[in-house]
Amino acid sequence: MSPVTHQPVVGLSLPRSLLLPGIESEVGDRVDATLPVESSEWIDTLAQPINDRAYRVFGSGQDWISCAESAPKCHSAIAAVGMADSSTLQQHPLFADLSAEQLTRLTQTSRSRHYPAGQAVLLEHDWSDGYYLITAGVAKVAIASSGGAEVIVGLLGAGELFGELRALGFESRTADVTALTPLQVIHLQSMPLAQALQVEPQLGLRLAQGLARRLLETNRRFVYRSEDATARIVEALDCLAQKAALPQLTSAWQPVPAINVSILGSLAGMARETASRELSALEKRGLLDRMSDPWQLSVQTLIRYGLRAAVNP
Incomplete structure (x- = not known):
């Protein structure tokens, strides 16, 4: 199949080594992925894991493939993206002790996203940056067993965070997170949180309390497995x-x-x-x-x- 010739809105080349499982390609070392978004949003969009909800590479035997024709469909499948509401962050207990400057830094690098039910948000071992605050909906947290079966280890609801371990030094994601119902989240960059953790002890305490609550829920569910x-x-x-x-x-x-x-x-x-x-x-x-x-x-x-x-x- 010859490459489509539509004029891309934003184009960038991705090394094959960065393409995650789910990308179907028989092309050369690089592919040219086209994003139907404003130039200021393309990095934000690429922060998403690139898997079955991202880019299908069309064609065979071509060194470069343009996905301009399929890009609108791809982008709508990723998530609806918009600016995050700063008041939502201000009202969350985790950020209650942050200064106005720290809160502004968080808000400036955050985005509001909407995922349909069944849509993956994070993948285990993914390289994407940032963490997420759920504002509406339910997500499931799962890991793959040694045999490849999905094991659901927990659920997350409004007001809960996920992906925050990235700000604590974890280099890759520790589990898959998927929208179980229509899901609304705020995506925040890890660096502002990591910087705030250095100067705000209460922030670290609240983060630890959230992780502890999640562990207690897991313990309760583990007990019920014997029932x-x-x-x-x-x-x-x-x-x-x-x-x-x-x-x-x-x-x-x-x-x-x-x-x-x-x-x-x-x-x-x-x-x-x-x-x-x-x-x-x-x-x-x-x-x-x-x-x-x-x-x-x-x-x-x-x-x-x-x-x-x-x-x-």
């Missing part, structure tokens, strides 16, 4: 509900985002078939409604399995 299948699926539903924080219309029912049963099964540490069977059993007992959107889970079920405290009448 029966029903308890594990209820705990997984509760974890999803807590991270989504959807408005509760009645005290008797907990709203839960509707997600793929395979993902829910992975979160609960069971096969898809087992998860489907447990969900159906809860429905038959009138404890779960999957016909509504979002799903509705009986609060009494959460109390029974120790996930909620009983409220005295």
Whole structure:
């Protein structure tokens, strides 16, 4: 296939060594990727992991391939990009003790991004920079087992950070992070945070507290892995509900985002078939409604399995 000849908006050449798995290419040592964005945004866009949501390289036997024709589709698949709202950072506990100058430095290098459900945000071992603050939605954190299977190790919701280990000296990403529901995040550069950590002890303390909370959640989920299948699926539903924080219309029912049963099964540490069977059993007992959107889970079920405290009448 001959290369397309559309005039690129922004063009840059990428060494083959920088192309992550998911790029399909039989071309030479470099490819010419074209980005349909303003010149001031191309570096910000390239901060995204380049994988199945980025650039498909077309053609064979050509040393240089222009992706101008496919670029608009590629960019929309990456994320919608815009300037971050500084007030969101000001209101977050992590940044409460930063000076106006430090906060300005953070805001100037930040971007607001929107990802559709199922879209990868970070890849394990990725080289991209920066960290993320979730402002809406739920993301899953996963690592690959030795056999290549995805193991979901946790969920993240609004107000939580991920990728912050980069600012603490980790050279590559330690896990995949994927949008489980439509996801809104603020992407921030690592350097301003690393600099602020040198002069603001409270910032380091709050960062450690956030990591500790995540560890406690992982410990709780690990304990539930020894329970029966029903308890594990209820705990997984509760974890999803807590991270989504959807408005509760009645005290008797907990709203839960509707997600793929395979993902829910992975979160609960069971096969898809087992998860489907447990969900159906809860429905038959009138404890779960999957016909509504979002799903509705009986609060009494959460109390029974120790996930909620009983409220005295």
